[in-house]
Amino acid sequence: MPTEHDWITTPVTAELLRGALDVERTEHGVLPHRLPARARAQCTDPQLASAESQPSGVRLAFRTRATALELDALPTKRGYVGAPPRPDGVYDLLVDGRPAGRGSVTGGNTVTIDMVAGTAELRTGTMGTLRFTELPDGVKDVEIWLPHNETTELGTLRTDAPVEPTPPSGRRVWLHHGSSISHGSDAASPTTTWPAFAASLGGVDLINLGLGGSALLDPFTARALRDTPADVISLKIGINLVNTDLMRLRAFTPAVHGFLDTVREGHPTTPLLVVSPILCPMHEDTPGPSVLDFTSLSDGQLQFHAMGDPAERANGKLALGVIRDELARIVAQRAAEDPNLNYLDGRELYGESDHAELPLPDQLHPDADTHLRIGERFASLAFAGGAFADRTA
The missing domain is CATH 2.60.120.260 (Galactose-binding domain-like)
Known part of the structure; x- marks a missing residue:
């Protein structure tokens, strides 16, 4: 030394x-x-x-x-x-x-x-x-x-x-926004969160605005995305809105449109990928909020469960299935005038078969191995030949 x-x-x-x-x-x-x-x-x-x-x-x-x-x-x-x-x-x-x-x-x-x-x-x-x-x-x-x-x-x-x-790398910049899962939740290290791993496989430079508990369609987050230079952008929307029971479907639809409108003010033609939630069985049909199971906490573990009632979806409460359907509809509607806007169902990153093999330890967040799987899937679906494929390479 x-x-x-x-x-x-x-x-x-x-x-x-x-x-x-x-x-x-x-x-x-x-x-x-x-x-x-x-x-x-x-x-x-x-x-x-x-x-x-x-x-x-x-x-x-x-x-x-x-x-x-x-x-x-x-x-x-x-x-x-x-x-x-x-x-x-x-x-x-x-x-x-x-x-x-x-x-x-x-x-x-x-x-x-x-x-x-x-x-x-x-x-x-x-x-x-x-x-x-x-x-x-x-x-x-x-x-x-x-x-x-x-x-x-x-x-x-x-x-x-x-x-x-370090001089500029010349690589494309990927700007990503999402929830605690995008933030890194239970990943093993900062380079093995799923966005960091996907960025390494995709050969891009990452700016990660995954904000644990705070992917809530906030206008100030949309403006931060709008004002940040980027070559490709992804928005992972949904799970925190259910966790917090923040809004109903009536508010959700215009909030998504407004969020996308704001991002597009700064990035009118940038490839933009809207990603719906990965599979989360407790919230697929059951609205939030998500609450901590204090019994499990006393046993030295963190476990969450859903407090909503599936019947409340009829009154506009949000479950993940409702959010996926509406995001797909919104993107399809907008894509008619925005050919650089695409949609990815989050269950293609982590779905039923993945959950059977690698269940969510606390019912909400993926573990370290699952982060690597999601990152590899995203790189394949988005960067290798999908919405973010480098057409100039």
């Missing part, structure tokens, strides 16, 4: 980051955000604030000869009263696009959530240090993918050789 006199110190700046829409300066360094400040100011929901500050898809990207590096970081970890401790967030190291290491930062802040009382307690901590050594010699492109499920403030980057921002 280099001594402290051998290190070259580089402040982390926006120029070294990929996948963030905003970078906030803090007393510890910088905090990447996945929604711009104007959007964050329009909604103070703690769920959204937590989700957008968790840097799913955000990575440091630089070119260097360094064979050792250190990164100071202040994580904010979450825990639940009555549940086993969550593992530390994972950082993935890529060298010239290939996996080269994995690590975590201990310590940091901790938010303890009491689901029964509906409270959250913050305990502040100190920064930790991520280290990678024995990197290959010579000039190389290095990426450090930040934990997808852990809010992360970044301090100083130290290396044993100078760094410079």
Whole structure:
């Protein structure tokens, strides 16, 4: 390891980051955000604030000869009263696009959530240090993918050789929006969330606006998508609207149209793929809301169940089957004047046979193996020969 006199110190700046829409300066360094400040100011929901500050898809990207590096970081970890401790967030190291290491930062802040009382307690901590050594010699492109499920403030980057921002890759930019499943839920690491894995297979650069619990057709999210440069865009719509029991069919249809209208203001001809929910048996015919099973929590597990009544669909309550039918109808209607708009049924990514083999552990979120399967399916259906196929290649 280099001594402290051998290190070259580089402040982390926006120029070294990929996948963030905003970078906030803090007393510890910088905090990447996945929604711009104007959007964050329009909604103070703690769920959204937590989700957008968790840097799913955000990575440091630089070119260097360094064979050792250190990164100071202040994580904010979450825990639940009555549940086993969550593992530390994972950082993935890529060298010239290939996996080269994995690590975590201990310590940091901790938010303890009491689901029964509906409270959250913050305990502040100190920064930790991520280290990678024995990197290959010579000039190389290095990426450090930040934990997808852990809010992360970044301090100083130290290396044993100078760094410079990685030049533009020339790859197409894929802008994706979805729920906690797109955010990463129970994926093993930031490069193995299904969008990150699909991006690697599809040869594109990912901007992931998967926002756990917050894919709710919010106008400020639509404007963020509108204003973000991208070559292809996908919108995964539905499960959070059922989870939260946020709206009825009467509101859903114009909200989807309005969301698409706003995105199209900034991307009038960009290939745009609307993706309906993957299979979720508890909500296929039963509306929300989804609630935590406190009995399972006392046993050290997280389990969800549906509180709605299938008969309530007659009054406009949303179940996943209703949402899929309406999304397909909306896309078909609009595609008559928008040939670059397409629809993908989420059950092609994860359906009945997949559920029989790889059931959802908490009834709602896919596990690590299922993330890889969904990512591989999406790459095949969208990038290999579908709506996002590169016709210029």
